[in-house]
Amino acid sequence: MSGDGRTRGKGARHDARNVTLLWLLASAIMTPIVVFVFGPHLPPGHGSNEAAGQVVDNTVLLAAAAPIALGVLVFIAYSLWAFREREPQLQADGVPLRGNSSVQFWWIVATTTVALSLSGYGIIRLLETGAGGGQGPEPIAVPPHASNALQVQVIAQQWQFTYRWPSFGGVETREIELPAHTLIEFNVTSLDVIHSFWAYQLGVKADANPGVNNIAYVTTRGPLAFEVRCAELCGVWHGYMYNGGQVVPRARFASWIARARLQYAPATRNLSPYSKTYFPEPQRRAG
Amino acid sequence: MSAIAGTSPGLMSARAPLWRRLIGFNLLTGIVLGVGGWYLGHWIGTEIHGVSLAYFSATAGENDIAIMLGYLLGVLGFLIGLGFAVYPVQRVFGGQPTLAERESHEHGLLRYFSLSTDHKVVAKQYMVGIGFFFFIGGLNAMAIRTELLQPNTHVFGANQYLTLVGMHGSMMMGIFTSGVLGPFANWLVPIMIGSRRMAFPRIESLTFWLLMAAGVVLITTIFFGGFQTGWTGYQPLGDQGTAGYDAYIGFFALVGVSMTLLGFNLIVTIVTMRAPGMTWSRLPIFVWSVLATAGLMVLAAPTLIATLLMAAMDRSVQTAFFIPGQGGSPYLFQNLFWVFGHPEVYVLALPGFGIVLELLPVFTRKPLWGYRLAVAGILGVGILSFFVWQHHLFVSGINADLRPFFSLSTELISIPTGFIFLCALGTLWRGRIRFTVPMLFCLAWAFNFLWGGVSGIFLADVPSDVTTHGSFFVMAHFHYTIMGGLIFAFFAAIYYWVPKMYGYKLSERLGKVHFWIMFLAFNSTFAPLFALGFLGMPRRVITYATNLQGLNDWVSASAYVLGLSLLLFLVNAVWSLVFKREPAERNPWQSKSIEWQLPTPVPLHDFEQLPVFDGDPYPYGDGRVPVPAVAPVGEGG
Numbered sequence: 014m015s016g017d018g019r020t021r022g023k024g025a026r027h028d029a030r031n032v033t034l035l036w037l038l039a040s041a042i043m044t045p046i047v048v049f050v051f052g053p054h055l056p057p058g059h060g061s062n063e064a065a066g067q068v069v070d071n072t073v074l075l076a077a078a079a080p081i082a083l084g085v086l087v088f089i090a091y092s093l094w095a096f097r098e099r100e101p102q103l104q105a106d107g108v109p110l111r112g113n114s115s116v117q118f119w120w121i122v123a124t125t126t127v128a129l130s131l132s133g134y135g136i137i138r139l140l141e142t143g144a145g146g147g148q149g150p151e152p153i154a155v156p157p158h159a160s161n162a163l164q165v166q167v168i169a170q171q172w173q174f175t176y177r178w179p180s181f182g183g184v185e186t187r188e189i190e191l192p193a194h195t196l197i198e199f200n201v202t203s204l205d206v207i208h209s210f211w212a213y214q215l216g217v218k219a220d221a222n223p224g225v226n227n228i229a230y231v232t233t234r235g236p237l238a239f240e241v242r243c244a245e246l247c248g249v250w251h252g253y254m255y256n257g258g259q260v261v262p263r264a265r266f267a268s269w270i271a272r273a274r275l276q277y278a279p280a281t282r283n284l285s286p287y288s289k290t291y292f293p294e295p296q297r298r299a300g
Numbered sequence: 301m302s303a304i305a306g307t308s309p310g311l312m313s314a315r316a317p318l319w320r321r322l323i324g325f326n327l328l329t330g331i332v333l334g335v336g337g338w339y340l341g342h343w344i345g346t347e348i349h350g351v352s353l354a355y356f357s358a359t360a361g362e363n364d365i366a367i368m369l370g371y372l373l374g375v376l377g378f379l380i381g382l383g384f385a386v387y388p389v390q391r392v393f394g395g396q397p398t399l400a401e402r403e404s405h406e407h408g409l410l411r412y413f414s415l416s417t418d419h420k421v422v423a424k425q426y427m428v429g430i431g432f433f434f435f436i437g438g439l440n441a442m443a444i445r446t447e448l449l450q451p452n453t454h455v456f457g458a459n460q461y462l463t464l465v466g467m468h469g470s471m472m473m474g475i476f477t478s479g480v481l482g483p484f485a486n487w488l489v490p491i492m493i494g495s496r497r498m499a500f501p502r503i504e505s506l507t508f509w510l511l512m513a514a515g516v517v518l519i520t521t522i523f524f525g526g527f528q529t530g531w532t533g534y535q536p537l538g539d540q541g542t543a544g545y546d547a548y549i550g551f552f553a554l555v556g557v558s559m560t561l562l563g564f565n566l567i568v569t570i571v572t573m574r575a576p577g578m579t580w581s582r583l584p585i586f587v588w589s590v591l592a593t594a595g596l597m598v599l600a601a602p603t604l605i606a607t608l609l610m611a612a613m614d615r616s617v618q619t620a621f622f623i624p625g626q627g628g629s630p631y632l633f634q635n636l637f638w639v640f641g642h643p644e645v646y647v648l649a650l651p652g653f654g655i656v657l658e659l660l661p662v663f664t665r666k667p668l669w670g671y672r673l674a675v676a677g678i679l680g681v682g683i684l685s686f687f688v689w690q691h692h693l694f695v696s697g698i699n700a701d702l703r704p705f706f707s708l709s710t711e712l713i714s715i716p717t718g719f720i721f722l723c724a725l726g727t728l729w730r731g732r733i734r735f736t737v738p739m740l741f742c743l744a745w746a747f748n749f750l751w752g753g754v755s756g757i758f759l760a761d762v763p764s765d766v767t768t769h770g771s772f773f774v775m776a777h778f779h780y781t782i783m784g785g786l787i788f789a790f791f792a793a794i795y796y797w798v799p800k801m802y803g804y805k806l807s808e809r810l811g812k813v814h815f816w817i818m819f820l821a822f823n824s825t826f827a828p829l830f831a832l833g834f835l836g837m838p839r840r841v842i843t844y845a846t847n848l849q850g851l852n853d854w855v856s857a858s859a860y861v862l863g864l865s866l867l868l869f870l871v872n873a874v875w876s877l878v879f880k881r882e883p884a885e886r887n888p889w890q891s892k893s894i895e896w897q898l899p900t901p902v903p904l905h906d907f908e909q910l911p912v913f914d915g916d917p918y919p920y921g922d923g924r925v926p927v928p929a930v931a932p933v934g935e936g937g
Binding site: 024025028055056057063066067070071074077078081082085086088089092093096097098101104105106107108109110111112113116117120121124125127128129131132134135136138139140144145146147148149150151152153201205206207209211213216217218219220222223224225227228229240242243244245246247248249250251252253292 | 458459461462528529530532534536537540624625630631634664665666667668669670671672673693694695696697698699700701703704707708711712714715718719721722725726728729730731732733734735743746747750751754757758760761762763764765766767769770771834835836838839840841842843844845890920921922
C-alpha cells in the first residue's frame with residue numbers, strides 16, 4: 014500500500030472492496046445488537062399499546078439508521094487511515110477525481126428509497142391509532158370502537174393538571190387513575206397558556222391549548238404507575254408542573270372514581286358545566 | 301448638511317488629536333444619541349400612555365408603549381450617531397456621496413468603532429462583535445448547567461433561570477444567524493468572486509451595527525424582569541410576560557431586519573458583481589452556500605419581523621392577534637414563528653456545509669468531488685426547509701391531517717443532506733489527507749452532524765416524536781447540528797482564514813489542544829442528553845427527577861470542560877494576534893483558491909487589477925496554474 018500504488022486503478026478497487034467488507038461486517042455486528050440488546054430498553058416502555066408501538070418504531074428507526082451511520086463512519090475512518098499523507102515532503106496532490114455519475118445515481122436511489130420507506134412506515138404507524146399523539150379536535154387516526162372509549166378531560170393551567178370525568182357526573186379530580194386494558198380518549202385543553210400533557214409511560218403527548226380540544230387515544234395495559242409532566246414551557250413554575258398517576262385494575266378504578274365523586278361532590282356543584290373547552294368565547298382560528 | 305459631514309472623523313486626517321477625532325460620527329456618538337433616544341422614546345410613550353389610559357387599561361404595571369418607543373428611538377439615535385443618516389440626507393439635499401470613498405481610507409483603530417465601508421473591516425467588526433455575544437451566550441449556558449447540577453437545590457430563582465435559558469437560546473439563534481455570513485461571507489465573497497467591495501457597502505455596515513444594537517437590547521431584558529418564554533417566545537405566555545418580553549421582541553425584530561439586509565446585500569453582490577469568467581459553475585462552493593443562506597434569510601426573516609410586530613401590538617395597543625379570549629389564536633403565532641424558525645435553523649446549518657466542502661479539497665489535495673451534486677444539495681436543503689415547519693407542532697393539535705405530509709417532507713430533507721455527505725466522502729477518497737487544525741474541525745463536523753442527522757430521523761417520525769418532542773432529546777439533536785455542525789465548521793474557518801484576514805499566525809499546537817478538548821467535551825456533554833430525553837426529561841425545567849442527577853452532573857462537568865476549551869481558543873487568539881504577532885505566510889496551506897494568492901495583509905481594495913477566472917476553483921492534482929489570469933487595467937468593474 015504505497016502512495017504510488019493507490020493512484021492506480023487496482024488500488025482503488027482494493028480500497029473500495031475493503032471499505033465495503035468492513036461496512037458489512039460492522040453492520041452485521043451492530044444491527045442485531047441495536048435490535049436485540051438496545052431495542053427492548055428503548056423508550057417509552059410497554060405501559061400501553063401506543064407506548065409499545067413507539068418502542069417498535071424506535072427500534073425500526075435505529076435498525077435502519079445503524080448501517081447508514083456505520084457506512085459513513087467506516088468510510089471516513091478507512092479514508093483517514095488509508096489516504097493520510099505519508100510523504101509530506103513531496104507536496105503532491107491526490108487523485109483528481111471530480112465525481113462519478115453512477116456512484117451519484119445509485120446514492121440518490123438508495124437514499125431516496127430509505128427516506129421514502131422510513132417516512133411511509135412512520136405514516137402507516139401514525140394512521141393506525143394516532144400513536145398516542147395529540148390530534149386536535151377532529152382526529153383522523155381513530156382506533157376501532159373509539160365511541161366506547163373512556164373519556165378523560167385533561168385541564169392544564171398554570172401550573173397544574175386537573176382531570177374531569179364526563180361519564181362520572183363531570184367530577185374534577187386532582188389525581189388520575191385509569192382502568193387497565195381500556196381504550197382511553199384524552200381531551201386535552203388549557204385555561205391560560207400553552208401546556209403539553211406528557212404521560213411518559215403511556216406514550217401520550219398532547220399540547221394543551223386554550224380554547225382547543227386536543228384529542229389523544231391510548232389503550233392501557235396492566236397496572237403501572239406513570240408520570241405526568243408538562244412538556245411545553247408555560248411560565249415560571251413550568252419545571253414543577255408534574256404529578257403522577259396510576260393504571261389500576263378495573264374494579265379498583267370503579268371504587269376510586271366512586272369515592273372521588275363523593276369526596277369532590279361539593280366542588281362539582283360549583284363547577285361550570287362540562288364542556289370540551291372552557292376558554293371565554295372560544296372563537297378559535299385553528300390553522 | 302455640510303456642517304454635519306464636516307465633523308465626521310472619516311474626513312479628518314489620522315494625525316488630528318484623539319479627542320478631536322472622537323467628536324463626530326462614531327460609536328461614542330452613537331451610544332450618546334442611543335441613550336438620548338431611549339429617554340426621548342420613553343418620555344413620548346409615557347405621554348401617549350397618559351392620554352390613552354382612558355381607552356387602554358394598563359394592567360401589568362409597566363408601560364409597554366414607552367419601552368418599545370424607547371428601544372425604537374434609541375436604536376435610531378444610535379444609528380444616526382454612527383453616521384448612517386449622513387448619506388441619505390446628503391442625497392435628499394442634492395449632495396454628492398463622497399463620504400464612503402473617503403472613509404475607506406481611514407486607518408487606525410478608530411475605523412473599527414465607526415461606520416466603515418471596507419468589507420474587510422466590517423468582517424472583522426463582525427468577528428469581534430459576534431464573538432462577544434457568543435461569549436455571553438456561553439456564560440448563560442454555564443449558568444444553566446450549574447443550576448442543573450442539583451434537582452432540588454437551586455442556584456437561581458425560577459424566573460432568573462428561565463431568563464438565562466431564553467437569553468442563551470435567543471443569543472445563539474439570533475446573533476449567530478450571521479455567525480458565518482457576518483465575518484466570513486463579508487470578507488470572502490467579494491474576493492472569491494473577484495469584486496472590490498460588496499454591492500451595498502453602507503448597508504453592509506448597517507447590518508453589523510443593527511446586530512450589535514439587537515444584542516444590547518436583549519441584554520436589557522434583565523432590567524425589566526426577564527422573559528419566561530425561551531427563544532421561541534410562544535403566545536399567549538409572552539403576552540403575560542413583564543416588560544422583559546419587549547426586549548425579546550425588540551431583539552429578534554432587529555435581528556430580522558439585519559438578516560434581511562445582509563441577505564439582500566449578499567445576493568445582489570453574488571449575482572451582479574462577479575468578475576469576468578466567474579460563471580455559476582466556477583463559483584466556489586462556499587459562495588453557493590452563502591447564496592442559498594442569503595436566500596433563506598430574505599424569505600424567512602420578514603415573517604419574523606411581522607410576527608413580532610403583531611406580538612408588540614398585542615402588548616402595547618391591545619390588538620388580539622394571539623389572544624385566544626378575544627378571537628386571536630396562539631396557533632397563529634406558532635405557525636408564523638416556525639415558518640421563519642425552520643428556515644432559520646438551515647440559515648445556521650448551510651454555511652457550515654459550505655465551509656467544510658470548501659476546506660476539504662485543500663487538505664485532501666483533490667478537487668471537490670461532485671461539485672454539481674453539492675450545489676444541488678445546498679439548494680435542495682434550502683428549498684425544502686420552507687416545507688417542513690409543522691414538524692415542530694406534531695402533537696400540538698394543529699392541522700393533524702397534515703402530519704403525514706410534514707413527516708414526509710422532513711424525511712425528504714435527508715436526501716439533499718445526503719448529497720453533501722456524499723461529496724465530502726468522495727473528496728476524502730484517495731486524497732492525500734493532511735491533518736491540520738482546520739481539517740480536524742471539518743472531520744469533527746462530519747462526525748457530529750451525522751449524529752444530528754440520525755437523531756433527526758426520530759423527530760421526523762410522528763410516533764417516535766410523540767415521546768421525544770419537547771424533551772432533552774430535541775435539545776441534544778439541535779446542539780449536535782448547530783453546535784456540532786455550525787460551530788465546528790466556524791472554528792475550521794477561523795483557523796483556516798484568520799491568518800489571511802489578520803495577517804498573523806494562530807498557534808497550531810494550541811489549536812490542536814483546543815480541538816481535541818472541545819471535540820471530546822462536546823460529545824461528552826451532548827450525547828448523554830439523548831439519553832436524558834429518552835428517559836423523560838422535558839426541556840427548560842429548573843428541576844428534574846432525582847434519578848437523573850448522575851447523568852445531569854456528568855453533562856454539567858463536561859459542559860465546564862467545553863467552556864474551558866473555548867477559553868483556550870480565546871487565549872490562543874489573543875496571544876497569537878495581539879502579543880506574539882508572527883506574520884503569516886502568503887499561502888501557508890498551499891491553497892489554490894484566490895484569496896490565498898493575494899498578499900497578506902490584503903490591500904485596501906483587494907485587487908490591483910480585477911482577476912479573470914478561467915477554470916474551476918479546485919485545480920488540485922491536474923497541474924493547472926492556480927492564480928487566475930489578471931485582466932488588463934480598466935476592464936471589468
